[in-house]
Amino acid sequence: MQVTITVNGVDQVRDVDPRTLLVHFLREELDLTGTKIGCDTSQCGACTVHLDGKVLKSCTLLAVQADGAAITTIEGLAENGEHHPMQTAFWENHGLQCGYCTPGMIMASAAFVRDNPGASEGEIRHYLEGNICRCTGYHNIVKAVKQVADAAAGA
Amino acid sequence: MWPSKFDYVRAGSVDEALASAADGGKFLAGGHSLLPAMKLRLDAPEQLIDIGRIPELQSISANGGLTIGAAATHDAIATSADVQAMCGALASACGQVGDQGVRNFGTLGGNIAHADPASDPPTVLVAVGANVNIQGADGARSVGAEDFFLGLFETALDDGELITSVSVPDVSDHQSAYIKFPHPASRYAIVGVCVALKMDGAVCDHAHVAVGGATLRAVRCAGAEAALAGTTLDDAAVNAAAEAVKSDIAEDLIGDIAYPEAYRQQMAGVFLKRAIAAAQG
Numbered sequence A: 001m002q003v004t005i006t007v008n009g010v011d012q013v014r015d016v017d018p019r020t021l022l023v024h025f026l027r028e029e030l031d032l033t034g035t036k037i038g039c040d041t042s043q044c045g046a047c048t049v050h051l052d053g054k055v056l057k058s059c060t061l062l063a064v065q066a067d068g069a070a071i072t073t074i075e076g077l078a079e080n081g082e083h084h085p086m087q088t089a090f091w092e093n094h095g096l097q098c099g100y101c102t103p104g105m106i107m108a109s110a111a112f113v114r115d116n117p118g119a120s121e122g123e124i125r126h127y128l129e130g131n132i133c134r135c136t137g138y139h140n141i142v143k144a145v146k147q148v149a150d151a152a153a154g155a
Numbered sequence B: 001m002w003p004s005k006f007d008y009v010r011a012g013s014v015d016e017a018l019a020s021a022a023d024g025g026k027f028l029a030g031g032h033s034l035l036p037a038m039k040l041r042l043d044a045p046e047q048l049i050d051i052g053r054i055p056e057l058q059s060i061s062a063n064g065g066l067t068i069g070a071a072a073t074h075d076a077i078a079t080s081a082d083v084q085a086m087c088g089a090l091a092s093a094c095g096q097v098g099d100q101g102v103r104n105f106g107t108l109g110g111n112i113a114h115a116d117p118a119s120d121p122p123t124v125l126v127a128v129g130a131n132v133n134i135q136g137a138d139g140a141r142s143v144g145a146e147d148f149f150l151g152l153f154e155t156a157l158d159d160g161e162l163i164t165s166v167s168v169p170d171v172s173d174h175q176s177a178y179i180k181f182p183h184p185a186s187r188y189a190i191v192g193v194c195v196a197l198k199m200d201g202a203v204c205d206h207a208h209v210a211v212g213g214a215t216l217r218a219v220r221c222a223g224a225e226a227a228l229a230g231t232t233l234d235d236a237a238v239n240a241a242a243e244a245v246k247s248d249i250a251e252d253l254i255g256d257i258a259y260p261e262a263y264r265q266q267m268a269g270v271f272l273k274r275a276i277a278a279a280q281g
Helices: A022-029 A085-092 A102-115 A121-130 A139-154 B014-021 B034-039 B074-078 B081-086 B088-094 B100-105 B108-114 B121-128 B222-228 B235-248 B261-280
Strands: A002-007 A010-015 A048-051 A054-057 A070-072 B007-010 B026-028 B047-050 B060-062 B065-069 B131-136 B139-144 B149-151 B162-169 B175-182 B189-200 B203-212
Touching: A010 A022, A048 A102, A054 A102, A054 B100, A085 A102, A085 A139, A102 A121, A102 A139, A102 B100, A121 A139, A121 B100, B014 B047, B014 B131, B014 B162, B026 B034, B034 B108, B060 B081, B065 B081, B074 B088, B074 B100, B074 B108, B081 B088, B088 B121, B088 B175, B088 B189, B108 B121, B108 B162, B121 B162, B121 B175, B121 B189, B121 B203, B175 B261, B189 B261, B203 B222, B203 B235, B203 B261, B222 B235, B235 B261
Parallel strands: A002 A070, B007 B047, B026 B047
Antiparallel strands: A002 A010, A048 A054, A048 A070, B060 B065, B065 B162, B131 B139, B131 B162, B175 B189, B189 B203
16 A cells, blocks of 8 residues: 655655554665664554654554654654754763663653653653663653753743 | 554545445554554454544544544543543543553544453443443444443454444542552553542442452442442441452452452452542542
């Protein structure tokens, strides 16, 4: 089936097997391998992208369901050559170790702070229940998100 | 994991969806229950009929009670001012399903068609006496939530039938709450309890109580309801209800190695007390 999916601002027209998951479409059709497959059961959040601005676990949606939608992946978060503030904050706070969960963490956190500027540490920790990190113990991730949340509230 | 091969049809209307269903297969809304099952090969429908773009299935309307379209997402329900006003426990339960990414795409119709015993919304629907509105080739019918959930992943839906909406009574004159004991890893309900209390001054005129998570399906708890009705919800009444609820769910208990049946049964009493306190809070 032919689909047109706008990925990071570019219309991508492809003929896909209906059983193609969006994450496969991104990684294998478009070579956008920043989006990871972790648990593949919609629990870990490594595959998190935005669909029409909403946080989505891309391992749990068919590419055909995304036909006509706009997807943003980690590769499309920077604008005009400048990192998104969430990317910068993860860098500055070293919000990662192995890095595998990082694209999903950043995508989820960027949408969260957009919708909840000034979020508290408790709210951030609760929100990140859908994104699992097995290295860091979350402390630096939460610091990074809090830095952006605080800045967004001050703006 | 790729699901097994299937044919994909996108339905523009309920009639189109039902016509496609004559060829077999399953309806796909958000896919957040069905696709994980298909990836694990627990299900392998030959056809998926996508009902996710039918506008009438997505609406939430309030007119004396709530009519929630089958393809309304958990997030849409949790954040709906009408749902929060008329059935706060349902908004709360939908807000506790999965995580934000799941709630953005998972739907109420898909959730109840899947009938996972550890899911949150069914417990509220059974407690407040919601009706599931179903359409099939032979016409429409409405099934009470208590009769809709038959067992583990089992419902009253027949082949080719589509859930179109769920009718939820306005219980804004009740004090209601849904409280769960989430599994520490998955956040699924080990026990979930919904109460809706109709107070007449200091006296509880009647109570709605249902338990899920601990049971094969969400169970309406008549013994606990009787123990609360006509009381001032004092300690004696609440303790009696917490004992009665254990009998109410005894026939339907489920358990596993970490949370066996007897433990869940005990916790149902504990979480009933917490739900009563939360509803009154």
